Amino acid sequence: MTGFDPAQEKRIDPRSHTNDTKRIIRVISWIVLIFRRYREGNQANDCLSRREEFGTSATRAREST
Numbered sequence: 001m002t003g004f005d006p007a008q009e010k011r012i013d014p015r016s017h018t019n020d021t022k023r024i025i026r027v028i029s030w031i032v033l034i035f036r037r038y039r040e041g042n043q044a045n046d047c048l049s050r051r052e053e054f055g056t057s058a059t060r061a062r063e064s065t
Helices: 006-011 015-064
Strands: none
Touching: none
């Protein structure tokens, strides 16, 4: 029989799935954590590079006037 049968799913002992579920949740949470840190790091770098660009353009504008 193919497909999802909720009645058959309930017959399976739920305790047998807890370890797999915990492992999957742990892996997903790690991936999200790493992705957030990576993205925050990139945003910080972008802000720094934008600030440097703005600073150099501001000093150039001051020197030219």
